[in-house]
Amino acid sequence: AQSVTQLDSQVPVFEEAPVELRCNYSSSVSVYLFWYVQYPNQGLQLLLKYLSGSTLVESINGFEAEFNKSQTSFHLRKPSVHISDTAEYFCAVSESNQGGKLIFGQGTELSVKP
Amino acid sequence: NAGVTQTPKFRILKIGQSMTLQCTQDMNHNYMYWYRQDPGMGLKLIYYSVGAGITDKGEVPNGYNVSRSTTEDFPLRLELAAPSQTSVYFCASKMGQGFSYEQYFGPGTRLTVT
Numbered sequence: 043a044q045s046v047t048q049l050d051s052q053v054p055v056f057e058e059a060p061v062e063l064r065c066n067y068s069s070s071v072s073v074y075l076f077w078y079v080q081y082p083n084q085g086l087q088l089l090l091k092y093l094s095g096s097t098l099v100e101s102i103n104g105f106e107a108e109f110n111k112s113q114t115s116f117h118l119r120k121p122s123v124h125i126s127d128t129a130e131y132f133c134a135v136s137e138s139n140q141g142g143k144l145i146f147g148q149g150t151e152l153s154v155k156p
Numbered sequence: 157n158a159g160v161t162q163t164p165k166f167r168i169l170k171i172g173q174s175m176t177l178q179c180t181q182d183m184n185h186n187y188m189y190w191y192r193q194d195p196g197m198g199l200k201l202i203y204y205s206v207g208a209g210i211t212d213k214g215e216v217p218n219g220y221n222v223s224r225s226t227t228e229d230f231p232l233r234l235e236l237a238a239p240s241q242t243s244v245y246f247c248a249s250k251m252g253q254g255f256s257y258e259q260y261f262g263p264g265t266r267l268t269v270t
Contacts, residue, residue: 051196074255085160085246085261086199093255132198142187142253143214146198 044069046135048147056155057125063118063150065133075116076134076144077107086132092116103127128154158182160262162247168268169237177232177265179247187250188230189259190214190222192243199246205230206253237269 049064067073074093078086090101097109107118116133133147163178181188186207191199191214201214205224219241221233230249234241245265250257 046198048198083263085263086248086259087261088258091255136255142250142255142257142259143189143201143204144199144259146191146200148196148198 044073044135044137044145046133046145046147048131048133048150050150051148052151052153054153054155055123058122060121061119061123061127061152063131063133063152065116065118065147067114067116067133067135069114069135069137071137074136075107075109076136077101077105077116077118078132078134078146080130080132080149082129089118089131123152123154125154125156127152160247160249160260162245162262162265164265165263166266168270169234171237171239171269173237174233174235175237175267177234177245177247177267179230179232179262180228181230181247181249181260182228183249183251183260184227185249185251185260186227187252187257188224189248190220190230190232191246191248192216192241193246193264194243202232202245234267239269241267242269243267 047066076091077089079089080086092109100106134144160181189204190202200216203222205211247262248259250259
């Protein structure tokens, strides 16, 4: 069965520092991978996704994630974070035969300090 | 467009009471989902629907029921509330099965069962 593990529950960083949020998955078939962001007291918003093609995907606000099939990872990175990036980030996976159903990781709380 | 709306925002139930969490979307989406979010656990799929009149179980359906009589509405029913159902509930929707379609989330309902 597929599963998603986010290796860090909390990541505190200072403003303008780089950050990496780690995500590993397990699956025996082709997968689609997603990162969602949840700002305080809001629902989840799609940040970026990998479906096929280039293994490096980017969001409009400077985040990027790289699909690594050999390491079954989809880590999220940003070279310089802002206070406004403070949020909870969820990695999610769906197998190609699962009709759009998502399996979420436990979430990583990113806290950006001035 | 209001997107995905959920009511109520907050609710406190006593053990054994019943209630319905409402979810409405105005984007004419076929697919709708109910998730619960527990601290440190990520989101778990409760039920989903691929169109009016069609529903199916997710990972954690026990203690819940759903119906989908219209495209717009997907209510979640708790018949005999238990403390284990204390959680934040999110409704989501998307247009179709493919992953080019993004899931849109509502703002959530925070439920406490005491």
